[in-house]
Amino acid sequence: MKTLARTVAVCAAASAALLLAASAACARDDVPDEIARRENPVTLAPDKVRYYAKQYRTKCARCHGARGDGGGDEASEQEVPPADFTDAAYMKTRTDGQLFYQILMGGGERCAMPAFGPRSDHGWSEEKIWYMVRFVRRFAEPPGE
Numbered sequence: 724m725k726t727l728a729r730t731v732a733v734c735a736a737a738s739a740a741l742l743l744a745a746s747a748a749c750a751r752d753d754v755p756d757e758i759a760r761r762e763n764p765v766t767l768a769p770d771k772v773r774y775y776a777k778q779y780r781t782k783c784a785r786c787h788g789a790r791g792d793g794g795g796d797e798a799s800e801q802e803v804p805p806a807d808f809t810d811a812a813y814m815k816t817r818t819d820g821q822l823f824y825q826i827l828m829g830g831g832e833r834c835a836m837p838a839f840g841p842r843s844d845h846g847w848s849e850e851k852i853w854y855m856v857r858f859v860r861r862f863a864e865p866p867g868e
């Protein structure tokens with residue numbers, strides 16, 4: 724009986740995940756090819772890290788978590804859970820351009836992430852977003868790199 728209950732639970736979870744995937748309308752699922760392929764034009768020099776750490780703490784950590792592991796205070800309220808930036812295997816599947824696009828555009832219909840691009844309330848320049856992509860990448864890098 725126990726096994727059956729578990730099987731049912733697993734199946735329910737799997738179909739819920741499928742449903743979510745099928746209807747997820749996050750910007751990150753729909754990145755135009757040209758942007759997905761863009762190279763990051765900036766490098767995050769050590770003197771800039773502190774600034775972006777502060778931006779991250781004040782604008783991103785409530786969802787993505789102070790340590791970038793997707794465990795922010797508001798993470799559980801999100802229909803699609805915020806990514807775990809410390810998951811190196813997952814992060815390798817994402818190009819800088821894809822990360823850039825999500826920060827630029829925000830989540831879209833079903834992802835509650837705010838947009839940060841030039842035309843959003845936050846009004847970040849594209850350059851600032853590219854720097855933030857570099858900063859977010861640091862969570863999956865061994866310390867000292």
Ligand code: HEC
Pocket residue numbers: 749751778779782783784785786787797801802803804805806807817821822823825826830834835836837839855859
């Ligand atoms: C209100 C919650 C919330 C806030 C605030 C937020 N995000 Fe997100 N973010 C999400 C959700 C939900 C997703 C969609 C799931 C995912 O891809 O992680 C997401 C996705 C992303 C992605 C795409 C990851 C991928 O899988 O390709 C990046 C990059 C990102 N966020 C960066 C940021 C940065 C940088 C900030 C702050 C400047 C920020 N987010 C603020 C909720 C949030």
